[in-house]
Amino acid sequence: MQELVAIASLGSVYLLFALGLSTAWGTIGILNFAHGAIFVSAAYGCYELLEVRQLPVLVLAVVAVLIGAAMSLLMQVLVFDQVRRRASSERAAETRILIGGIGVAMLPIALASHQTKNLAFGLSASGFEASVWTIGGVRVSSVQVATVVCAVGAAAALAWYLRRTRAGLALRSLGVDDQVAALMGIDRRRYAWATMAVAGGLAGLAGVLLTLNLGAISAESGDALLIKAFACVVLGGVGSTLGVVVGCFTLAASEVWVLTQTSGMWVEAVSFGIIFAVLLLRPQGIFGRQEVRRV
Amino acid sequence: MSAFYASNLVLVQATLVAILLALSIQVPLRLGVFSLAGVGSYGIGAYVSANLVLREEMGAVPTMLVSGLVAAAVGLVLGVVIYRLAGLYLAMATIAFDLTVGVVALNGGEWTGGPVGLFGVFADLTMGLLFGTVVLVLVLVHLTEVGRLARRITTVREDPELAASMGVNVRAYRLTAFVVSGFLGGLAGCLNTLTRSAVGLQDVSFHLVVVALTTIIVGGALSWRGAVIGAVLFTWLPSVLEVVGEWQEFVYGLIVVLAAIFLPTGLYGLWCSARRRVVERFRPPVRPRRPDEPDVPAATVAPEHEVAAR
Numbered sequence: 006m007q008e009l010v011a012i013a014s015l016g017s018v019y020l021l022f023a024l025g026l027s028t029a030w031g032t033i034g035i036l037n038f039a040h041g042a043i044f045v046s047a048a049y050g051c052y053e054l055l056e057v058r059q060l061p062v063l064v065l066a067v068v069a070v071l072i073g074a075a076m077s078l079l080m081q082v083l084v085f086d087q088v089r090r091r092a093s094s095e096r097a098a099e100t101r102i103l104i105g106g107i108g109v110a111m112l113p114i115a116l117a118s119h120q121t122k123n124l125a126f127g128l129s130a131s132g133f134e135a136s137v138w139t140i141g142g143v144r145v146s147s148v149q150v151a152t153v154v155c156a157v158g159a160a161a162a163l164a165w166y167l168r169r170t171r172a173g174l175a176l177r178s179l180g181v182d183d184q185v186a187a188l189m190g191i192d193r194r195r196y197a198w199a200t201m202a203v204a205g206g207l208a209g210l211a212g213v214l215l216t217l218n219l220g221a222i223s224a225e226s227g228d229a230l231l232i233k234a235f236a237c238v239v240l241g242g243v244g245s246t247l248g249v250v251v252g253c254f255t256l257a258a259s260e261v262w263v264l265t266q267t268s269g270m271w272v273e274a275v276s277f278g279i280i281f282a283v284l285l286l287r288p289q290g291i292f293g294r295q296e297v298r299r300v
Numbered sequence: 301m302s303a304f305y306a307s308n309l310v311l312v313q314a315t316l317v318a319i320l321l322a323l324s325i326q327v328p329l330r331l332g333v334f335s336l337a338g339v340g341s342y343g344i345g346a347y348v349s350a351n352l353v354l355r356e357e358m359g360a361v362p363t364m365l366v367s368g369l370v371a372a373a374v375g376l377v378l379g380v381v382i383y384r385l386a387g388l389y390l391a392m393a394t395i396a397f398d399l400t401v402g403v404v405a406l407n408g409g410e411w412t413g414g415p416v417g418l419f420g421v422f423a424d425l426t427m428g429l430l431f432g433t434v435v436l437v438l439v440l441v442h443l444t445e446v447g448r449l450a451r452r453i454t455t456v457r458e459d460p461e462l463a464a465s466m467g468v469n470v471r472a473y474r475l476t477a478f479v480v481s482g483f484l485g486g487l488a489g490c491l492n493t494l495t496r497s498a499v500g501l502q503d504v505s506f507h508l509v510v511v512a513l514t515t516i517i518v519g520g521a522l523s524w525r526g527a528v529i530g531a532v533l534f535t536w537l538p539s540v541l542e543v544v545g546e547w548q549e550f551v552y553g554l555i556v557v558l559a560a561i562f563l564p565t566g567l568y569g570l571w572c573s574a575r576r577r578v579v580e581r582f583r584p585p586v587r588p589r590r591p592d593e594p595d596v597p598a599a600t601v602a603p604e605h606e607v608a609a610r
Contacts, residue, residue, distance in 0.1 A: 036388050087561045097564070099387055100334060104517055105560035107510055111553025119546060228506050232399060235392050274403040277396040284385055284393050 006143045008261050014149040014218060016257030017156035021211035023234035023249050024159055025077075025204025028167075031244025032180040033197045034099070035085055037077070038106030040208055040234070041227025046113040047073040047209030048128070048216040049121070049224070055130040062133045066213050073209020074202040076113070081201040084109050086194070110227070118224040127221035128213070135217065152214045159207055164246040176200065180244055229273065236276035240283050242293025251291060255279075309427075311535055313495040316434045318531035320488035321508070322515040323441060326527050327484065328477035329516065330444075332457035334391045335478065336509050337378055340398040341371035341485025342492070343504030347405060349490035350418040350499045360425040360494060364433065367490035368483045375482020379475045395509060402504040417500025425494040433491070437484065441524045514552060518559045520566025529567050 022044060030036045037043075047069040054060065054068060084105045092098035135146040167173040176196050178186040183193055216222050237256050241248025256276060264272045283290060305312065324338030345367040352358045352366060382393050405412045412418065444453060455463040456473045464470050493499045515534055520526020538548055563570060 084557055084561065091561065091564070093564075096387065101560045101564065103388060103391060104513055105557055107513060108553045108556025108560055111510070111549055111556065115547065115549035115553060118549070232392075232396065236396075239389070239392070270406055271403065274400055277400045277403070280393055280396040281381070284389060285381060288385070288389070 006141070008265065010143055010145055010149060012254065012257045012261050014152050015261065016254035017152040018211055018215045018218070019230075019233060019237055019253040019257055020156040020160060020250060021152070021207050021214065022230055023237045023253055024156075024163055024246070025207040026231075026234050027238040027241070027243065027246075027249045028163065029200050029204045030238065032176045033193070033200055034095075034180070034183070035081075035102055035197070035201070036099075036106070037080070037085075037201070037204070038103055038231065039080055039110035040077075040106075040204070041229075041231035042110035042113050043073050043076050043080075043205050043227075044208040044212040044215075044230060045117060045222065045224055045227040046076055046212075048212035048222060049113075049117045049126065051128055051213055051216075052126045052130075053120075055128060060131060062128075062131055062217070065128065065131060066210060069209040069213040070206040071209070073212070074206035077201045077205020077208070078198060080106075080109055080205075081198055085201075086197070114224050114227065121224060123224065125221035125223040126216075127219075128216050129220070133217065146218075148214065148217045152218060155210060155214065159210075160246060160250050163203075167246060172196075177244075232280075233276045236279045236283075239290055240279055242290025245290070245292040248290055248292035308539075310495075311539060313427075313430065313491075315531050315535040316430055317488050317492045317495065318511075318515060318535050319434055319528055320437060320484055320491065321512050322519070322527040322531050323437065323524060324481045324483075324485035324488060325512045326516045326521060326524070327441065327444075328481045329521050330457060331453055331473055331477040332460065333383075333474050333477045334387060335394045335481060336391055336513070337375060337394040337397050337478065338481045338485035338488075339508045339512060340394070340401040340504070341375055341482040342489035342508060343398070343401040343405060344371045344374055344482075345486030345489025346493045346499045346503045347408070347412050347418070347489075348486070349493045350421045351411060353421045353423045353494070354418065358423070360423040360429060363423055363494070364487055364490050368487040371486020371489070372479045372483035375478045375480075375485075376475065378482075379478025383471065383474045383478065395506070398504070398509060399506065402501065402506075405501060405504050413500075415501060417498060419498045421493050421497045421499065423494050425491070430491060430495070433487070437487070438524055438528070445523060510552075510556075514556050514559075516566070518555060518563070518566055520568030522565065523568055526566045526568040533567075 022040070026037065026040050050072040051065045051069050054065070060068075085102050088101045088105050089098050092101060135148040137144055137146045139145075167177055175186070175189075175191045178189070179191060179193055179196060187193060212222075233256060237252035238249055239252070240255060241250070241252030256279060259275050259279070260272050263275050321338065321342055324341060325336060328335040328338070348370050349363045349367040352363045358366070378394075378397055382390060385393055406414060408414065444450060452463070452468050453473070455466065456468060456470055460470045463473075489503065492503065511534065515530035516527055517530075518533065519528070519530025534552075559566065565572070
């Protein structure tokens with residue numbers, strides 16, 4: 006039973022992080038390699054803020070969302086938009102957005118590792134103590150409950166928005182064919198900005214929640230999380246919200262299982278194995294649609 | 301000169317290794333295969349060579365060959381498995397491969413030395429051999445950048461469907477990219493181990509992917525000259541710019557971003573287009589001349605003037 010709690014909270018962190026990544030990739034075609042850097046920076050920003058002034062946890066979460074959204078938006082405007090405008094073809098743009106993302110991720114990470122001297126940092130200065138409840142022998146902390154509620158809520162809201170609203174339809178149509186979408190009067194730039202801001206905000210929230218949950222994180226933890234989120238997205242299918250949810254909890258369950266069954270540090274390899282297996286057996290993912298491409 | 305060489309021997313060695321590592325990413329990229337598996341091959345080469353020297357006491361040349369071939373074989377298997385993937389999927393799958401090699405190295409027990417790594421790997425590697433190897437590789441790569449083979453490679457990259465319709469076996473080319481990338485990466489890893497006589501987890505990290513990508517993006521992705529420019533630049537930059545010091549990562553990130561936005565063809569591409577512009581300027585201008593001007597080559601005369609001249 007304790008494992009189930011671990012799976013739920015770990016999977017929820019993955020979910021908060023992967024939702025934005027998946028939506029941006031599935032709709033506006035941007036796989037943001039700096040997503041992990043946003044996650045870390047939001048947590049780090051809160052840490053620095055706490056040095057200056059005492060703040061309640063709820064305010065910190067809002068600050069993290071704002072930091073994440075602002076960073077993500079800045080990246081979109083200053084880097085990805087510029088690359089797209091200058092690139093000769095869609096394929097060239099894709100490659101250079103990936104490379105630009107790797108580069109832009111190095112900036113805040115370098116800053117954070119320099120300031121923290123590569124040590125892990127936490128949010129204990131907020132004086133926040135998670136309350137722990139024991140229900141039938143299973144320990145559950147308030148942070149874990151908050152993580153699960155936030156993640157499931159965000160996923161449900163996003164799914165509703167994409168499926169049920171007009172704007173969501175417009176966003177999805179960008180993912181199918183952005184030229185035709187432009188002909189239908191959809192302003193790609195505006196949707197891209199909004200998508201990236203939401204994606205960054207979710208990553209920021211994930212950063213603070215994971216930091217509260219673990220006690221401390223290091224500046225480098227973003228890279229590992231990025232690969233894991235990629236595994237979740239690929240497993241579920243790019244662009245499918247339900248797919249990401251299933252992918253995240255499957256990965257979390259596999260990792261917790263490997264952690265309890267094996268010794269050593271093989272747990273990191275689980276996500277790589279999933280990436281390989283999915284790309285080989287079912288490249289479109291569990292809930293993905295087969296891409297139709299004309300020569 | 302020789303004093304300079306002696307005092308910077310480590311940097312020279314690092315530059316040569318960096319060139320090979322950059323090539324292991326660049327060669328597949330030139331074939332349109334966005335594979336970053338070269339870094340994983342680098343790790344394989346690094347650990348295999350350490351084991352060969354420590355356990356079998358092999359010499360430098362056989363160690364280089366075996367490490368390269370082992371990494372190439374792994375590259376072939378990987379290629380067979382994932383060559384159908386394209387774009388970002390391929391990039392991420394190969395990054396997963398690189399990191400898997402890292403996890404194996406961490407858990408490899410006495411074969412890899414775990415988190416500590418392996419030390420005392422001494423073999424009879426001379427600077428001459430190191431230079432010779434890199435030059436040989438560069439010559440071979442250069443041969444793929446001229447003539448018919450170069451045109452085929454360009455077509456496979458720019459338009460695989462067109463290449464297939466012209467009778468080019470695209471699948472074979474793409475698989476070859478994985479094998480060559482594996483060999484070059486393995487060779488680079490082996491040479492790195494032999495020059496530094498040690499191997500550790502830093503030789504299979506994600507950081508190396510960044511380094512290799514940076515090298516070719518800034519130098520230029522479509523020619524070995526770009527790899528050389530990038531390798532020299534990024535190996536020597538920290539020692540030249542003392543100021544950068546602890547902000548090295550930050551500066552590198554900034555360079556990568558700027559290169560991704562403004563330099564799609566890298567420094568070498570910039571140099572090529574600049575040279576082309578200069579050549580254009582000094583070429584005698586092609587302009588219509590008056591009919592009474594002497595020595596008018598017929599081809600350069602606009603038709604209506606030609607008629608008027610008659």
